[in-house]
Amino acid sequence: MLQIDRWKRILIIGLCLLGIGFAVPNLFYAKVESHNDAVAEIERTGVETPELAAARDAWPSWLPSSVVALGLDLRGGAHLLGEVRVAEVYKARMDALWPELRRALADERATLGAIRRLPSPEGTLKIEIENADQIARATEIVRGFSNPVTTLTGAGQQSLAIQQAGNALTIQLSDAEKAVTDDRTVQQSVEIIRRRVDEVGTREPTIVRQGADRILIQVPGIGSAEELKSLIGTTAKLTFNSVVGTGTNPDARPGVGQVILPAADQEGLYYTLEESPVVTGEELTDAVPSTDQNGQPSVDFRFNPTGARKFGAYTSANIGQPFAIVLDNKVISAPVIRQAITAGSGQISGSMDFDGANQLAVLLRAGALPAQLDFLEERTIGPELGQDSIDAGRLSSVIATAAVVAYMIASYGLFGAFASISVIANVILILSIMSVMGATLTLPGIAGIVLTVGTAVDANVIIYERIREELRAGKRVAKAISDGFDEAMSAIIDANVTSFIAAAVMFFLGSGPVKGFAVTLTIGLVTSVFTAIFLTRLMIVWWLEWRKPKELIL
Amino acid sequence: MAFRLKLVPDNTRIDFFRWQWLTFGASMAAMVLSLVLVATMGLNFGIDFKGGTTIRTESTTAFEVGDYREALDDLGFSDLAITEVFDPSFGADRHVAMIRIGTTDETGSVSPEQLNQIEAALHQVDPQITFASVESVGPKVSGELIKTAFYAVGAACLGIMAYIWLRFEWQFAIGCVVSLIHDVLLTVGLFSLFQLKFDLTTIAALLTTLGFSCNDTVVVFDRLRENLMKYKTRPLIELMNLTTNETLSRTVMTAVTTGIALTAMLIFGGDVIRDFVIAMLFGVVVGCYSTIYVAKNIVLWLGVKRDWSKKDPKLAASPFENAERP
Numbered sequence: 075m076l077q078i079d080r081w082k083r084i085l086i087i088g089l090c091l092l093g094i095g096f097a098v099p100n101l102f103y104a105k106v107e108s109h110n111d112a113v114a115e116i117e118r119t120g121v122e123t124p125e126l127a128a129a130r131d132a133w134p135s136w137l138p139s140s141v142v143a144l145g146l147d148l149r150g151g152a153h154l155l156g157e158v159r160v161a162e163v164y165k166a167r168m169d170a171l172w173p174e175l176r177r178a179l180a181d182e183r184a185t186l187g188a189i190r191r192l193p194s195p196e197g198t199l200k201i202e203i204e205n206a207d208q209i210a211r212a213t214e215i216v217r218g219f220s221n222p223v224t225t226l227t228g229a230g231q232q233s234l235a236i237q238q239a240g241n242a243l244t245i246q247l248s249d250a251e252k253a254v255t256d257d258r259t260v261q262q263s264v265e266i267i268r269r270r271v272d273e274v275g276t277r278e279p280t281i282v283r284q285g286a287d288r289i290l291i292q293v294p295g296i297g298s299a300e301e302l303k304s305l306i307g308t309t310a311k312l313t314f315n316s317v318v319g320t321g322t323n324p325d326a327r328p329g330v331g332q333v334i335l336p337a338a339d340q341e342g343l344y345y346t347l348e349e350s351p352v353v354t355g356e357e358l359t360d361a362v363p364s365t366d367q368n369g370q371p372s373v374d375f376r377f378n379p380t381g382a383r384k385f386g387a388y389t390s391a392n393i394g395q396p397f398a399i400v401l402d403n404k405v406i407s408a409p410v411i412r413q414a415i416t417a418g419s420g421q422i423s424g425s426m427d428f429d430g431a432n433q434l435a436v437l438l439r440a441g442a443l444p445a446q447l448d449f450l451e452e453r454t455i456g457p458e459l460g461q462d463s464i465d466a467g468r469l470s471s472v473i474a475t476a477a478v479v480a481y482m483i484a485s486y487g488l489f490g491a492f493a494s495i496s497v498i499a500n501v502i503l504i505l506s507i508m509s510v511m512g513a514t515l516t517l518p519g520i521a522g523i524v525l526t527v528g529t530a531v532d533a534n535v536i537i538y539e540r541i542r543e544e545l546r547a548g549k550r551v552a553k554a555i556s557d558g559f560d561e562a563m564s565a566i567i568d569a570n571v572t573s574f575i576a577a578a579v580m581f582f583l584g585s586g587p588v589k590g591f592a593v594t595l596t597i598g599l600v601t602s603v604f605t606a607i608f609l610t611r612l613m614i615v616w617w618l619e620w621r622k623p624k625e626l627i628l
Numbered sequence: 629m630a631f632r633l634k635l636v637p638d639n640t641r642i643d644f645f646r647w648q649w650l651t652f653g654a655s656m657a658a659m660v661l662s663l664v665l666v667a668t669m670g671l672n673f674g675i676d677f678k679g680g681t682t683i684r685t686e687s688t689t690a691f692e693v694g695d696y697r698e699a700l701d702d703l704g705f706s707d708l709a710i711t712e713v714f715d716p717s718f719g720a721d722r723h724v725a726m727i728r729i730g731t732t733d734e735t736g737s738v739s740p741e742q743l744n745q746i747e748a749a750l751h752q753v754d755p756q757i758t759f760a761s762v763e764s765v766g767p768k769v770s771g772e773l774i775k776t777a778f779y780a781v782g783a784a785c786l787g788i789m790a791y792i793w794l795r796f797e798w799q800f801a802i803g804c805v806v807s808l809i810h811d812v813l814l815t816v817g818l819f820s821l822f823q824l825k826f827d828l829t830t831i832a833a834l835l836t837t838l839g840f841s842c843n844d845t846v847v848v849f850d851r852l853r854e855n856l857m858k859y860k861t862r863p864l865i866e867l868m869n870l871t872t873n874e875t876l877s878r879t880v881m882t883a884v885t886t887g888i889a890l891t892a893m894l895i896f897g898g899d900v901i902r903d904f905v906i907a908m909l910f911g912v913v914v915g916c917y918s919t920i921y922v923a924k925n926i927v928l929w930l931g932v933k934r935d936w937s938k939k940d941p942k943l944a945a946s947p948f949e950n951a952e953r954p
Contacts, residue, residue, distance in 0.1 A: 147900075155769060157768075298762070299762065300743070449766075450765070450766040450768050450769040451765045452763070453761070453764070454762045454763070455760075455761045455763075456759065456760040458686075458758075458760060459684065459761055462900075463900055466897050466898030466900075466901075467897060467898075469896045470892045470893045470895070470897040473892040474888065474889040474890075474892035474893060475889075477888045478885050478888055478889055481633070481884065481885060481888060484631075484632075485632060485634070485881065486632070487631075487632065517901050518829055518901065520897075521893055521901055521904060521905060521908070522836075524889050524892065524893045524897075525836065525886065525890065527889045528882075528885045528886035528887070528888065528889030529840070529843075529882070531881075532885070532886075535878050535881045536847060536878055539878040543874070546639075561854075564850055565846065565850040565851070568846040568847075568850055569843040570843070571791055572788050572791060572842040572843055573836075573839035573840065573842070573843055574839075575784060575787040576784045576835045576836060576839030576842075577835075577836075577839065578787075579783050579784040579787065579835060580780065580784075580832055580836075582780075583777065583779075583780035583832075587828075587829060587832075588828050588831070588832045591832050591836075627632070
């Protein structure tokens with residue numbers, strides 16, 4: 075046990091030096107961070123301003139430049155947990171299916187008789203045909219709109235579930251199709267939220283899916299959760315619809331395939347619109363804030379070719395008619411078409427200020443959310459509070475380490491000093507591994523490091539106590555040390571595995587701060603075993619080789 | 629260099645089982661007491677588990693909780709709690725309050741309008757006021773978090789039990805888990821007694837305590853196993869005493885270093901994390917105690933498979949008489 079190969083010695087010391095190297099950037103946190111930001115900015119824009127270059131050159135590029143990411147509780151920022159209303163998409167799908175289905179069924183009106191849509195719960199489509207004996211034929215036609223769904227669990231399921239009762243058919247998405255749709259909806263939402271947050275340009279946002287239909291959004295440095303919510307909470311569904319009429323009664327019964335929507339800027343005014351839009355926001359290629367001819371804030375947009383064609387055809391056929399620009403189920407404006415708009419571009423104006431126009435442009439560029447989000451959890455942490463926590467954490471870590479070092483040296487003398495060096499190396503290794511992994515340090519994480527300082531000596535304590543016993547049993551120094559390490563090994567491993575189990579459970583339980591704590595604790599377990607077993611032993615072996623002691627007072 | 633600080637002298641011969649009925653009885657009583665406390669006084673659940681909103685305000689001027697309350701009373705929140713936060717590091721010109729508002733609707737959070745009203749009302753009372761953090765959790769999430777927390781503690785206990793069962797004998801696993809339950813219950817009892825904020829980080833602290841407590845137990849068991857192999861004929865109770873005495877110095881050492889580190893965090897770590905550190909510190913102390921006085925008693929009663937083991941007269945009185953025996 076006391077023979078350590080040269081290459082092993084080099085490896086142990088090398089790892090420790092590497093650890094120090096990767097931990098060093100954290101001492102110059104602000105400098106390294108602005109260096110990293112500058113590098114990213116230069117790469118993104120391709121423009122190198124003197125300020126950026128100065129920020130970049132403040133930290134030599136050949137040095138490691140990864141720093142520990144600070145959690146929201148240390149840096150300040152906003153945290154949101156949103157739940158996607160996945161069922162909204164079922165409704166949209168059914169509503170979109172109806173016009174196509176009506177056309178297909180109407181083609182066979184001679185056999186089926188009259189066709190109409192009956193009121194039914196959201197996300198379902200109920201159709202009645204006149205001739206009940208032809209229901210099988212109608213079902214067949216509907217089935218033609220259904221596709222096989224391929225899922226992980228196997229193919230062979232159809233996308234539509236069709237129920238037949240008398241002369242009525244109830245159609246909805248099958249469970250397999252719903253699962254696939256949910257998945258896609260949440261994925262799309264994540265992507266769109268990411269695009270929106272990126273547009274605003276804050277640093278390192280976290281946008282991840284959680285569970286089946288939830289999205290966790292963490293944006294450091296943003297002022298408040300409200301700000302973030304208004305950015306991502308809007309669906310930004312933009313459509314252009316034909317206007318059927320206007321009125322003041324929101325509860326009037328619209329015709330089939332029509333909807334009544336309120337005006338955004340005029341209380342009490344309601345528009346009756348054709349439900350299926352002429353063009354949707356999905357066919358926009360660009361949107362920029364600008365001003366209209368009256369100097370009012372507005373948003374200029376441009377359609378893609380298909381959108382432009384549809385819009386051109388519609389406007390040329392409906393000159394003199396109004397059409398509605400609808401955003402999130404509110405009519406923003408309903409201008410009258412004066413001439414055919416074939417250039418594929420246009421302008422939205424009315425009821426917005428400059429900030430609003432800017433935000434609308436961002437939202438339109440990023441695309442509409444497929445479904446609305448409900449926010450289940452929101453947290454805002456001010457940057458000052460975070461800084462206070464960092465300072466307090468730093469102070470208590472230093473004091474804790476100093477106290478533990480003093481106690482260890484008082485208890486074990488020189489060997490205590492060895493263990494203390496290991497403890498300090500341990501903290502450095504934790505920081506460097508977290509930096510390299512990009513793990514997030516949270517306030518409980520700092521407590522985890524402090525705790526690790528206390529427990530990291532445990533492995534050394536087990537070994538030293540064992541050596542003491544072996545010495546008392548009359549063994550020679552080298553033999554006692556060697557046996558001490560050997561015998562203590564199984565206790566050290568077992569003890570750390572149980573802690574590891576607890577940390578692993580915490581990792582899966584927790585979000586945010588707790589997860590950060592679990593990560594820190596786990597890294598601390600690994601590094602403390604490494605430093606206690608390898609580094610301390612190496613120091614002791616060196617000491618033995620150097621002094622060749624005949625006796626040892628431990 | 630010859631001076632050594634030794635809290636535990638060499639070669640102790642303490643009979644840890646001398647007072648076993650007293651200590652074990654006290655442990656059981658403390659567990660029951662904890663349950664009674666939780667049942668009667670309840671736990672001071674944080675918003676993680678209860679839902680609602682907390683606002684942390686900071687100001688350079690001193691304030692009266694009553695003034696804040698008066699300002700917010702008009703807004704008509706039924707479930708409103710305001711507490712002043714003290715910390716030695718604050719100094720004379722830093723005054724912190726925590727305002728907690730219960731859930732107001734289905735999705736749970738206070739609406740942006742309400743939040744603005746609150747902030748405006750407090751601004752009127754104290755123009756210097758700033759809002760250091762605003763957090764809200766809806767009832768849907770908080771309900772799930774409670775469930776997850778329960779599962780987590782359960783899963784950690786089971787995982788640890790399984791590992792110890794694999795590495796040692798099932799008697800050791802049961803002994804360890806009973807001491808874990810003991811530690812968890814006592815910590816929860818402490819939180820109930822002092823009405824400390826019980827939230828997700830408390831669960832993290834509990835889990836860490838589990839790991840630590842077990843860590844301690846495992847070191848003792850490891851030694852016990854070694855001694856069982858070494859002394860094949862000595863009675864179990866003697867071996868346990870021997871083992872505990874042998875490992876006592878280490879148990880105390882580690883508890884002290886961990887205690888020192890956590891105490892530093894308790895004093896200098898700031899008020900945000902204080903309850904978390906209290907839970908861990910208390911857990912370390914109980915964990916240490918339960919290793920010596922709970923885990924081993926259980927193993928003693930259950931007996932370990934050894935050739936010498938005859939029917940122990942004590943078994944009749946044991947609470948585990950119906951337990952499966954090898």
